Amino acid sequence: MKCPFCEASDTRVIDSRPTEEGQAIRRRRECDNCTKRFTTYEKVEQVYFMVVKKDGRREAFDRNKVLNGIMKACEKRPVPLAEMERVVNEIERYLYNMMEKEVESKVIGELVMEHLKDLDEVAYVRFASVYRQFTDVNTFATEIEKLIKDGKRNK
Numbered sequence: 001m002k003c004p005f006c007e008a009s010d011t012r013v014i015d016s017r018p019t020e021e022g023q024a025i026r027r028r029r030e031c032d033n034c035t036k037r038f039t040t041y042e043k044v045e046q047v048y049f050m051v052v053k054k055d056g057r058r059e060a061f062d063r064n065k066v067l068n069g070i071m072k073a074c075e076k077r078p079v080p081l082a083e084m085e086r087v088v089n090e091i092e093r094y095l096y097n098m099m100e101k102e103v104e105s106k107v108i109g110e111l112v113m114e115h116l117k118d119l120d121e122v123a124y125v126r127f128a129s130v131y132r133q134f135t136d137v138n139t140f141a142t143e144i145e146k147l148i149k150d151g152k153r154n155k
């Protein structure tokens with residue numbers, strides 16, 4: 001493993017441990033050249049699938065895009081990054097378990113909204129406003145009314 005600081009190729013593992021979900025191994029490394037420490041993660045290489053966009057374009061699934069969308073929706077909200085990453089892990093696991101070579105982007109968007117609804121309602125409305133392309137205040141109000149009705153049903 002190359003050192004990210006001095007690019008020397010002689011680094012050694014100081015500590016290894018599984019991550020919380022056991023899906024990866026976290027390794028603390030130290031460079032033999034500059035003695036700086038850094039962290040790497042080792043995980044099983046997944047068979048990737050394509051995301052089919054609304055306009056028919058196809059692109060490889062990128063979990064960072066999902067995480068960035070969730071982070072944007074949760075900006076300035078009391079949602080820990082660990083929770084956002086947990087949601088992305090659950091969505092990614094679900095999508096891989098579908099065993100499909102292609103998944104429509106709307107499926108991913110709906111999964112994100114489903115998880116955000118439970119995580120933070122404000123983040124949910126923010127994400128929905130972009131994802132569903134709300135055009136006016138009435139659309140916002142309708143979505144908020146649905147949230148309120150769902151909340152009353154769940155209590």
